[in-house]
Amino acid sequence: MNIGKEILFFFGALGAFNGFVLSLYFFFFTKKKYLTNYFLGAMLFALSIRIVVTVFVYFNLDLPKIYLQIGLSACLLIGPFLYYTLKSGMEKFNVSAVKWKLHLISWFIAIVLIGLLFPYEKYLILWNDYFVAAVFFQWFTYSFLSGFESRFVLQKITKDYQNSSPSEKWFGAIFLGNTLVFLSYFLGFSRVPFVSCIIGAIAFTFILYLIILVLLHRKQTNDLFVINIQKEKKLNKKEVEILSQKLKKIMFEKALYKNPNLSLSDLSQEINISSHKLSQFLNNNLGKNFTSFVNEFRIDEACEIITSNDKLTLESVGYDVGFNSKSTFFAAFKKHTGTTPLNYQIQALQS
Structure with a gap:
């Protein structure tokens, strides 16, 4: 190995090692636990696995094919x-929806099944000619969807970088960093002249150190992990009234609150506004977050059911109005009414 290759190996391996360390930081050591942190930590972990494989395979082509299989499989998790x-950062989710979990679990299952049924070592042609293309297509698809999801943030950064919030710049950097790594790997696998997959490893290393510099430079980083929309201008009274009526109408007519997996994005699509604007409206004009807003509809109906029907169990009432667990229903009920469902039922029967 000559001095040039030694330098490439050093930076690639160092980037991978620090990627693992940084992923642990986002998993366990951030002061405030946002769902975004966990997804970012998981993405860095998957990227680091990809980088480790790239570095060692690049400098030792005789390594067992299982390493190539692990590296390509890790790519299937980077995009999701x-x-x-x-998505979690821009919509300020702190609990992942069931469909998110099922989505990610399905990819883990697919990776395991494909790896067991079609190991790289026995199906070289299948992996090299088809699976590699599928992996990069999947990574590209999720990158495209991520860009679409963050399009408003990217537009704001492009047009007015100086006035963009730290969180907007942070999410923009995450997206653009992933894009750069993806392009490096894609061009390397496509055998574009003067481009190698090791460039992806080096690109990841420098992006990683930029992230580390940002974290070290800032005295507090909590404002990085969710898009700050609290300083947006409030809607005027007429706009508030119109949007309030529109929300109530759609919630009642379609009984959207009965869907336990209802998300901010789902509701915003129903009334044809962006998730950002809806979140702004709920927080700034109604003084409540999305979960509290939806739970009010659920609790109001639960109160009606408890008052009019004493044959149903309280747990079944909670499920009927859209809660996905007994404990969540009881906690939300007490928060909204100031009493427990059982006490409310007893008071209703006595009156």
Whole structure:
């Protein structure tokens, strides 16, 4: 190995090692636990696995094919974790929806099944001619969806970088960093002249150190992990009234609150506004977050059911109005009414 290759190996391996360390930081050591942190940590972990494989295979082509299989399999997780990193941060989710979990679990299952049924070592042609293309297509698809999800942030950064919030710049950097790594790997696998997959490893290393510099430079980083929309201008009274009526109408007519997996994005699509604007409206004009807003509809109906029907169990009432667990229903009920469902039922029967 000559001095040039030694330098490449050093930076690639160092980037991978620090990627693992940084992923642990986002998993366990951030002061405030946002869902975004976990997805970002998982994305960095998957990227680091990809980098480790790239570095060692690049400098030792005789390594067992299982390493190539692990590296390509890790790529299948980078895109989904990137997408949910951006989505959870921009929609300020702190609990992942059931469909998110099922989505990610399905990819883990697919990776395991493909690896067991079609190991790289026995199906070289299948992997080299088809699976590699599928992996990069999947990564590209999720990158595209991530770009679409964060399009408003990217537009704002492009047009007015100086006045963009730290969180907007942070999410923009995450998306653009992933894009750069993807392009490096894609061009390397496509055998474009003067481009190698090791460039992806080096690109990742420098992006990683930029992230580390940002974290070290800032005295507090909590404002990086969710898009700050609290300083947006409030809607005027007429706009508030119109949007309030529109929300109530759609919630009652379609009983959207009965869907336990209802998300901010789902509701915003129903009334044809962006998730950002809806979140702004709920927080700034109604003084409540999305979960509290939806739970009010659920609790109001639960109160009606408890008052009019004493044959149903309280747990079944909670499920009927859209809660996905007994404990969540009881906690939300007490927060909204100031009493427990059982006490409310007893008072209703006595009156």
